[in-house]
Amino acid sequence: xxxxxxxxxxxxxxxxxxxxxxxxxxxxxxxxxxxxxxxxxxxxxxxxxxxxxxxxxxxxxxxxxxxxxxxxxx
Amino acid sequence: xxxxxxxxxxxxxxxxxxxxxxxxxxxxxxxxxxxxxxxxxxxxxxxxxxxxxxxxxxxxxxxxxxxxxxxxxxxxxxxxxxxxxxxxxxxxxxxxxxxxxxxxxxxxxxxxxxxxxxxxxxxxxxxxxxxxxxxxxxxxxx
Numbered sequence: 001x002x003x004x005x006x007x008x009x010x011x012x013x014x015x016x017x018x019x020x021x022x023x024x025x026x027x028x029x030x031x032x033x034x035x036x037x038x039x040x041x042x043x044x045x046x047x048x049x050x051x052x053x054x055x056x057x058x059x060x061x062x063x064x065x066x067x068x069x070x071x072x073x074x
Numbered sequence: 075x076x077x078x079x080x081x082x083x084x085x086x087x088x089x090x091x092x093x094x095x096x097x098x099x100x101x102x103x104x105x106x107x108x109x110x111x112x113x114x115x116x117x118x119x120x121x122x123x124x125x126x127x128x129x130x131x132x133x134x135x136x137x138x139x140x141x142x143x144x145x146x147x148x149x150x151x152x153x154x155x156x157x158x159x160x161x162x163x164x165x166x167x168x169x170x171x172x173x174x175x176x177x178x179x180x181x182x183x184x185x186x187x188x189x190x191x192x193x194x195x196x197x198x199x200x201x202x203x204x205x206x207x208x209x210x211x212x213x214x215x216x
Contacts, residue, residue, distance in 0.1 A: 020079070023147070029078055031210055032152040041152055 002065040009037045011055040011062060025054045078147035081135050085148065086211045088132040093202035095124030100195040104188060156208035164201025171196045 012022050012033075019033040026033075028047065035041035036051075043051065045059075052059045098121030102114045109117075135148065175189045 023078075027143070027146055028150040029082060029147050029152065031082070032150050035152055041155070044151055047151060 002068050004042055004063060005039065005066045006036065006063045008033070008051065008055075008062055011057050012037075015055055017055075022051070022054060026050045078144040081144050081148050082153075082209060085132050085135055086206045086209045088128045088135075089202050089206045089209070090211060092125050092128035092132065093199045093206070095121050095126075095128060096202070097121070097195060097199050099125055100191055104191055153209065156205055159208060160201045160205035163204040164197040167200035168193050168197035 012019070017025070019037070020030040023030045023033045026047065027050070032041065032043075032047075036043050048059045048063060052062050055062065099118055100121070102109075102118035102121055105114060135145070137145070171193050175184065175192065178184060179189075
């Protein structure tokens with residue numbers, strides 16, 4: 001099964017925002033940003049759109065499905 | 075204005091205090107006949123007082139006008155998910171304890187009131203402690 005991955009940390013680093021600053025801009029806590037970055041928490045569509053807006057990216061750039069392993073397919 | 079981070083930290087401890095208060099309060103009721111009545115009343119009042127005071131305080135967190143944004147952050151979607159997970163954990167804990175009491179009732183004579191106390195206390199305390207843990211009670215402050 002494919003897994004949801006994200007490039008939030010990478011895009012946040014590009015915009016030089018801390019987790020707390022990104023959280024404040026997107027109106028969520030620093031813990032929420034940390035949990036999303038580490039793949040522990042999958043955000044709602046609304047939050048994904050807000051994060052993308054703050055980081056100047058598209059949702060598809062931030063979040064993507066990792067293709068399943070070859071071994072898994074076989 | 076208190077930051078959302080500081081409010082979240084306070085809420086974690088308030089929720090834990092509420093859990094401990096509830097445990098002490100219900101524990102004092104379960105110990106009727108074991109300890110002196112006046113002592114039990116004092117313990118019960120301390121427990122109930124802690125429980126209700128912590129609950130009221132946690133609900134009132136960030137109620138000021140300046141705290142509106144912080145409150146929104148405090149109840150963001152991760153907090154809402156944590157609340158649901160904590161409630162589900164409390165529910166499962168109640169089911170497990172109910173099954174244990176049900177099995178034990180085959181062997182021992184159990185008081186229905188005491189059993190209800192144990193089941194209710196387990197559910198409430200488990201849910202509150204789980205929520206505090208999910209909100210990062212054991213994580214270092216950043």
